[in-house]
Amino acid sequence: MSTCAFSPPALKSKETARIVIIGAGPAGIAAATRLLEQGFKNVRILEAENRIGGRINSIRFADSIVDLGAQWCHGEAGNVVYERCKDLNVLQRTEGFAKAWRFVRSDKAQLSEEALYSLQKIAEDIIPDETVPPLDYSWGDYLTQRYWQEVDKLPNVDRALARELFENFKNFQCSIEGSDHLFEVSGRSHHEFVESKGDMDIHWCDKGYKTFLRVLMNSKQDEPNDLGVLNGRVELSKRIAQINWEGAQELQLRCWNGELLQADHVICTVSLGVLKEQHEKLFVPALPEAKVRAINALKLGTVNKFLLEYGSEQPMPKDWPSVNFLWSEQDLQELRGSKRFWLESVGYFHIVICQPRLLEGWIIGEHARHMETLPEEEVLEGLQWLFRRCLPFDMPQPVRFLRTQWHSNPNFRGSYSYRTTQADAVRTGPWDLEAPLVDAVGKPRLLFAGEASSKTHYSTVHGATETGWREADRLNAYYTRDSKPTA
Ligand SMILES: Cc1cc2nc3c(=O)[nH]c(=O)nc-3n(C[C@H](O)[C@H](O)[C@H](O)COP(=O)(O)OP(=O)(O)OC[C@H]3O[C@@H](n4cnc5c(N)ncnc54)[C@H](O)[C@@H]3O)c2cc1C
The missing domain is CATH 3.90.660.10 (Polyamine Oxidase; Chain A, domain 2)
Known part of the structure; x- marks a missing residue:
């Protein structure tokens, strides 16, 4: 009689798998919205700040809105931000x-x-x-x-x-x-960085970069607190202090206020700066050597x-x-x-x-x-x-x-990432940051997204977004793969 070669996903399904996303920046929001589109039901985002957006932070200032973080949509061809928004009358060219x-x-x-x-x-x-x-x-x-x-x-x-x-x-x-x-x-x-051809400085005019997040979430543009499909799924001011991924069962998360949570999958989208400062305390057991090498050798500037x-x-x-x-x-x-x-x-x-x-x-x-x-x-x-x-x-x-x-804030510790000559010397790069931690039978338990994990579009919002989608697709592939017993 043949046996199943991996732990049967039937034990958990898209309806029951508990997915926790750490961080409500573009990568986290992209991951959450895509997972919901794919039919996952139990998806939540835990965010340390008291607002969503991460390094997208559009605020009221002077005559309309200013962006304290990301400000321009860099390029057109192959830029997912541009592709999603180009027909919505929200972008202004600045050639x-x-x-x-x-x-x-x-x-x-x-x-x-x-x-x-x-x-x-x-x-x-x-x-x-x-x-x-x-x-x-x-x-x-x-x-x-x-x-x-x-x-x-x-x-x-x-x-x-x-x-x-x-x-x-x-x-x-x-x-x-x-x-x-x-x-x-x-x-x-x-x-290796792939520049999106076209206007490199497309602006959001008086609406700010947060418009893109609202498009992702499908929220009502005139209701600032509406999170669209993410309503009720984002918990603000919830900073994760520890992720215990030991063993093969559920992961345990501890918040800074001591609250404990469980998840079947965690997608971690915190910045490279946070990983650099926190990874030794944040992850139990310690992360594998290759990932630590990437965290140390890549850099997040200010x-x-x-x-x-x-x-x-x-x-x-x-x-x-x-x-x-x-x-x-x-x-x-x-x-x-x-x-x-x-x-x-x-x-x-x-x-x-x-x-x-x-x-x-x-x-x-x-x-x-x-x-x-x-x-x-x-x-x-x-x-x-x-x-x-x-x-x-x-x-x-x-x-x-x-x-x-941006550097003083412990939830960021810098602005955007770049590849260093040191990373080249030790043969590491975004691919090591991206690699998910899977159990013995291939189930992705702890996954990593965020701009620094993008091989071709790191440092940008479009890159961050793609990494969120990438990890959602990874989970979707796991839950939809052919689970017939193999001979
Ligand atoms: C000044 C500045 C200008 C920029 N200009 C541009 C631009 O013009 N165009 C462009 O494309 N890009 C620009 N960028 C880069 C762009 O903003 C980032 O690449 C992108 O926003 C990163 O998204 P992310 O989801 O990977 O990370 P983040 O946006 O950093 O999201 C990660 C989230 O994790 C949260 N978090 C951290 N630690 C914890 C924890 N322990 N528990 C729970 N939550 C936690 C953080 O609060 C944050 O909300 C700019 C950035 C800065 C700072």
Whole structure:
């Protein structure tokens, strides 16, 4: 007589399997909504914050909504966010927005059109396309080598200016990568990250990125507290302190308030920063070596925003949609010796679509983490000093100011992930973060989603969403597979 080769899913079914998702960011919401679509009945999300959204956080500010986290839908082709929302009249193209950048030096001088054209064009052109073979060294090494190769071909180039512009360019690249610097960013990852072609900065106008979550949940757009198909399934302010996945039976979860819960499957979507800080305490028994290697070697950088709301109108001149800051070597040395040293990593400010009285600025890396520790007044005072120092016109005091603190928040510990040269060296990557922990007969018990586990779209909302769907599909495949006894 033949025997069944695996524990029969019939013991648990889509109706009875208890699935707990940790985290109500895009990955968690995508997983939950897809599981419900697939017919699972017992699905709940536990979220540490007192709101849903995770690193999507759209709030009321100034004349409408601002996004403290994810702000743009990056690209069109192969971007699931774009595909879901393109016909809903909620997205606004911004093509050309990033083209009219202004550059000022620390002595208020503006970069001439000529200098800007030749040097900025070099910076734009050195970004490799997919035809360039995978790089076996860092992204920073590659860009530095290519930039100076091209600059050296220019006649009469001002090398000091070229250096200032390159520092600003690297700062911008770091804000894309989420890295402290570019010399730890894997060059190889640039071959494996798949950019969605099309407009890279599609905006949600006055509705905010949370619109996408509402589309996923099918909630009523005019009822802020409606969670659509997830109504009654999301528990807020419920931080998980421990996940015990020992044995082959149900998993035990302990919340920070001591409450105990059981589940047949857990999908963990917490950020890489939370995994780095918590994994030794969070998981009992400890996670397998390969997963720990990925957690240690991949990184989650810090990128923060400044939002300045002005009284009646935008103080930036009409033909200044944005401004980048360049520092001469001497001024930089002076700045580094002062208490305002962190301003070195403020790369640029720009106006915000659908928010006529707002200015948004960006800061990256170690200095962003330092900025988070300063009192808000000191941060604003520093930014006002920067404006006075570099801008050739006066900037009034804003009526309201806000800065983000993604690293200080224990539920995030950073902004978005990137692949490091160290990860390449130890042959790890998002695939090790993704790998589910299965029992002896292949049942996925502890599953992992979240942007850092995406091989091709990490660091983005579309990547996070895909990972949530991926893990829902993994459970669905387990419960719908052919369970006939094998010979
Ligand atoms: C400043 C900034 C700008 C960005 N800009 C863009 C952009 O323009 N476009 C783009 O595509 N992406 C952008 N991103 C990245 C994007 O926001 C993230 O990639 C994406 O939101 C990650 O989703 P996630 O579900 O993987 O993780 P998260 O959104 O971090 O969700 C994880 C959830 O888990 C919860 N959690 C953590 N620990 C616990 C615990 N112990 N118990 C219970 N719950 C817990 C957290 O509170 C969180 O809600 C930006 C991010 C930041 C910070």
